[in-house]
Amino acid sequence: MADLSVSIHKLQLKNPVTTASGTYGYGEEFVEFMDVNRLAAIFVKGITLEHREGNPYPRMAETASGMLNSVGLQNRGVDYFIQHIYPRVRNFDTHIIPNVNGSTIEDYVTVTRKLNEVKGIEAIELNISCPNVKAGGMAFGINRKSAMEATRAVRDVYDKTLIVKLSPNVTDIADMARAVVDAGADAISLVNTFLGMAINAETRRPILGTITGGLSGPAIKPIALRMVWDVFKAVKVPVIGMGGIMNAADAIEFILAGSTAIQVGTANFIDPAASVKILQGVKEYMARQGVSSVKELIGGMIVK
Amino acid sequence: MKKVEDFRVLGHKWLNYSSYIIELEAPEPLSPVQPGNFAEIEISNSPHVFLRRPFSIFDANPLTNTLSFYVKVIGEGTRVLGKARKGDKVNIIYPLGNAFSIPEKKNILVVAGGSGIAPFILYGKAMQKQGKQVTFLLGARKAEDIVLTEMFRPYGEVLITTEDGLLGEKGMVTQHSIFIGKDSPFEHIVTCGPEPMMKAVAGIARKKKVSCEVSLENTMACGFGACLCCIVETVDGNKCVCTEGPVFNINQLTWQT
Ligand SMILES: Cc1cc2nc3c(=O)[nH]c(=O)nc-3n(C[C@H](O)[C@H](O)[C@H](O)COP(=O)(O)OP(=O)(O)OC[C@H]3O[C@@H](n4cnc5c(N)ncnc54)[C@H](O)[C@@H]3O)c2cc1C
Ligand SMILES: Cc1cc2nc3c(=O)[nH]c(=O)nc-3n(C[C@H](O)[C@H](O)[C@H](O)COP(=O)(O)O)c2cc1C
Ligand code: FES
Numbered sequence: 275m276a277d278l279s280v281s282i283h284k285l286q287l288k289n290p291v292t293t294a295s296g297t298y299g300y301g302e303e304f305v306e307f308m309d310v311n312r313l314a315a316i317f318v319k320g321i322t323l324e325h326r327e328g329n330p331y332p333r334m335a336e337t338a339s340g341m342l343n344s345v346g347l348q349n350r351g352v353d354y355f356i357q358h359i360y361p362r363v364r365n366f367d368t369h370i371i372p373n374v375n376g377s378t379i380e381d382y383v384t385v386t387r388k389l390n391e392v393k394g395i396e397a398i399e400l401n402i403s404c405p406n407v408k409a410g411g412m413a414f415g416i417n418r419k420s421a422m423e424a425t426r427a428v429r430d431v432y433d434k435t436l437i438v439k440l441s442p443n444v445t446d447i448a449d450m451a452r453a454v455v456d457a458g459a460d461a462i463s464l465v466n467t468f469l470g471m472a473i474n475a476e477t478r479r480p481i482l483g484t485i486t487g488g489l490s491g492p493a494i495k496p497i498a499l500r501m502v503w504d505v506f507k508a509v510k511v512p513v514i515g516m517g518g519i520m521n522a523a524d525a526i527e528f529i530l531a532g533s534t535a536i537q538v539g540t541a542n543f544i545d546p547a548a549s550v551k552i553l554q555g556v557k558e559y560m561a562r563q564g565v566s567s568v569k570e571l572i573g574g575m576i577v578k
Numbered sequence: 579m580k581k582v583e584d585f586r587v588l589g590h591k592w593l594n595y596s597s598y599i600i601e602l603e604a605p606e607p608l609s610p611v612q613p614g615n616f617a618e619i620e621i622s623n624s625p626h627v628f629l630r631r632p633f634s635i636f637d638a639n640p641l642t643n644t645l646s647f648y649v650k651v652i653g654e655g656t657r658v659l660g661k662a663r664k665g666d667k668v669n670i671i672y673p674l675g676n677a678f679s680i681p682e683k684k685n686i687l688v689v690a691g692g693s694g695i696a697p698f699i700l701y702g703k704a705m706q707k708q709g710k711q712v713t714f715l716l717g718a719r720k721a722e723d724i725v726l727t728e729m730f731r732p733y734g735e736v737l738i739t740t741e742d743g744l745l746g747e748k749g750m751v752t753q754h755s756i757f758i759g760k761d762s763p764f765e766h767i768v769t770c771g772p773e774p775m776m777k778a779v780a781g782i783a784r785k786k787k788v789s790c791e792v793s794l795e796n797t798m799a800c801g802f803g804a805c806l807c808c809i810v811e812t813v814d815g816n817k818c819v820c821t822e823g824p825v826f827n828i829n830q831l832t833w834q835t
Contacts, residue, residue: 296805303803306580307671319806327816334799334807336629341799345806348816491628543800544620544630546582546671 276560277567280314280534282512283460285369285397285435287314287535290568291525291553294516294539295320295373295399295439296345297490298549300363307546312553315369317399317463317537318359321389323381325351329406330483335472340491340518341540342470344484346406347375352385356392364394373399373439375411379427386428396434400425400459403441403466405488415441415466421450422457429458437514440464440505442494447501448508455509462505463514463537465498491540492518499531506532506573520548522555532573579609580674580802584667588644590660593725597650597693598660599636602668604643611638612677613701614793614825617645618801620669624658631655632798632820634696634770635673645672648726650693674801675824678704678791683765686710688734689751689779691717691771695726697793701768702733713737713764717751717775720744752778762786769793780828790828794819 278289292315298304301316310316328348335342349355355372363370372389376382382400389398402415402424414424425438438454440447442465451462467488472481498517506513515533519525520541528536541548556568565571585602592598618630636648651657662668678701686705688698695716705712712734718724721744727736738746739754747754752775756763769779770793783790796819799805803821810819812830817823 299804307582307802328806328809331809331811332797332807333809334797334805336627338626339628341629343799343805343807348806348809540799543805544628546800546802546804 276557276565277569278557280568280572282397282437282514282534283435287369289314289553289556290529290533290535291549291556292317292371292514292535292537293542293549294537295401297539297542300359301366301368301370302363304542304546308550311367312550313368314535315371316363316366317371317373319349320347320373320375320401320404321349321352321355321385322347322375323352323385325349325354332481332483333487335481335487337470337472337489337491337493340489340493342472342482342487342489343467344406344482344487346484347404347411352388356388360392360395369396370394371397371399371437373401374428375401375404375407377407377411379424382424383427383431387431390432390434397437398432398434399437399439399463400428401439401466403439405441405443405467405469405486406484412441412443412466415450416444418450418453422453425454425457425459435460437461437463439466441466442497442501442517443469448504451505451509455511459511461512461514462509463516464505465494465501465517468494468497490518492520494518495524499527502528502533503531503575519552522552522559525552525556526559526571529568529571530573530575534572580671581609582669582671585645585670587662587664587666587668589664594722597648597725599646599648600659600662601644601646602670604645606643608638608640608643608645609673611635611645611673611700613704614675614677614697615673616675616801616824617647617670617672618674618798619647619659621655621658622669623662623666624654627655627658629799630671630801631659632674632795632801634793635700636696637699645670648693648696671801675820676822678768678793678825680704680708681710681766681789683789684709684711685763685765686712687756687764687767688712688714689717689767689769689771689775690714691751691775692723694769694771694775694793697770699729699733702730706733713756715739715751715754715756717771750778751775752782757782762788764788766790770795777833780831780833783828791825792828792831793824794826795824
């Protein structure tokens with residue numbers, strides 16, 4: 275049997291396949307479609323300190339090979355998550371990894387402190403890259419100084435594995451990665467969505483309620499792959515790659531570019547069992563290629 | 579129980595220049611389907627269609643394990659689904675969403691515009707079984723867009739409005755003569771169609787103090803509660819149209835009518 279296990283700092287994953295925040299609910303939405311216990315981890319929907327209603331409808335525009343969303347972190351707040359949602363999903367045989375958001379550094383810190391106390395949660399993903407909120411979010415992730423401040427402040431109150439999720443809406447992704455690692459990140463995940471927009475020519479109106487939104491899906495894959503490669507070369511910590519992964523070949527490409535684990539996002543909407551099919555395909559690839567441990571593939575792109 | 583299955587196309591029946599019924603056969607016994615439920619259909623024969631497309635379940639036959647959908651062509655997805663060939667595989671997630679309620683009252687008015695007629699064959703059948711009296715009011719801009727009246731007749735009287743005045747009463751559904759007068763012969767209204775029409779119908783229901791349910795068609799990415807793209811504002815905050823709807827009582831919505 276091939277060895278699929280990987281580690282992200284202290285976090286042990288039984289395989290490299292996880293699902294991306296905001297595209298997989300809390301996992302419960304998928305139990306009728308697949309065995310969620312086969313996933314290494316579920317990155318759950320973005321969590322904020324307070325309940326958030328999110329942005330006005332319409333929140334979605336289909337694009338060529340992708341989609342724009344402007345959900346805006348709709349969630350019921352960290353206390354509700356800890357008291358009501360986590361107890362329902364903690365018994366899945368997979369890591370539940372909260373995606374932490376804030377409008378201010380204090381918000382990030384307060385949410386993190388609360389999650390640090392929860393037994394069973396072994397990692398958080400710090401989202402400094404949400405393009406769909408007015409205050410905070412991506413604003414932290416596109417500025418080197420504030421990205422470091424947010425990371426450092428959270429690092430100071432968090433003992434377990436701290437993953438920082440980067441925004442692709444920057445000029446130099448490698449520089450951002452180095453900055454957050456210097457500030458204490460144990461791992462990096464990327465990419466979040468690319469800022470984009472869509473207009474209905476007939477009505478001359480924007481399609482999204484917020485005018486602009488975040489682009490995801492195969493449309494962004496080549497750029498995401500390049501960014502993962504840039505970051506892999508720049509830092510020593512593990513990288514979790516995502517951006518348009520639809521099938522096992524896409525997942526393998528992200529691993530070869532330097533991802534220790536991958537997240538399946540938008541693909542879950544089209545095929546709710548996409549993630550387990552990808553896992554199966556990764557196993558088949560390894561068998562076909564005679565690879566005994568997935569670790570051999572990480573950053574294993576053959577140059578020349 | 580929600581399922582993801584490869585159905586087989588049995589055929590299309592074109593109703594006019596822009597709408598058809600597509601019938602598909604399930605690979606195994608059908609899951610039970612309620613009036614109001616919808617399905618997410620994968621459009622695999624076009625590179626220009628990325629996401630699934632949601633459609634109300636028009637009819638379901640547990641004896642032949644078939645589902646059918648009433649589809650109005652408005653873009654690429656609905657166009658190419660109309661070109662699927664007999665025997666083609668079409669991947670479908672179903673049944674999704676909630677269902678219309680069974681009202682306590684007996685006299686029900688269905689108001690449907692455009693592709694909004696889709697949920698009401700199953701509804702008519704179910705209400706007939708419950709011993710209710712249903713009237714269908716179907717509206718369209720042009721007479722040629724009024725289709726399927728014969729299919730509704732076994733389940734109740736069919737009234738029609740067209741804006742071109744070539745069929746039924748001239749005008750919009752909300753201008754139909756059944757709404758004239760202070761008292762309503764109807765004790766419950768259900769509606770599906772363009773949002774301005776549903777809002778106007780909801781307004782009439784409020785004025786006449788009649789209970790009313792609407793079936794919303796918000797744009798969706800997933801259809802099963804994972805993306806939070808399809809929300810509608812309600813008195814209890816935003817709700818997912820795909821899991822907590824598509825059917826809502828108008829008292830739940832914050833519509834200003
Ligand atoms: C729960 C639900 C049930 C539905 N039931 C039916 C049904 O039974 N029969 C039927 O014919 N249609 C139904 N619809 C609408 C149907 O899903 C759309 O017509 C279809 O997705 C259009 O796909 P397309 O690729 O042909 O058009 P696209 O190319 O995607 O769109 C063409 C144009 O229409 C607009 N548009 C597309 N979908 C919507 C929408 N939902 N609301 C507002 N504008 C939209 C687009 O912005 C674009 O301008 C339903 C929708 C929902 C959410
Ligand atoms: C509808 C939707 C909601 C999202 N919500 C979040 C979120 O709450 N937090 C977050 O960090 N990323 C969020 N994302 C971004 C995804 O996690 C992922 O980074 C992005 O979609 C790229 O991957 P993909 O192309 O495979 O979808 C969301 C994406 C989508 C499509
Ligand atoms: S369409 Fe995804 S949650 Fe409703």
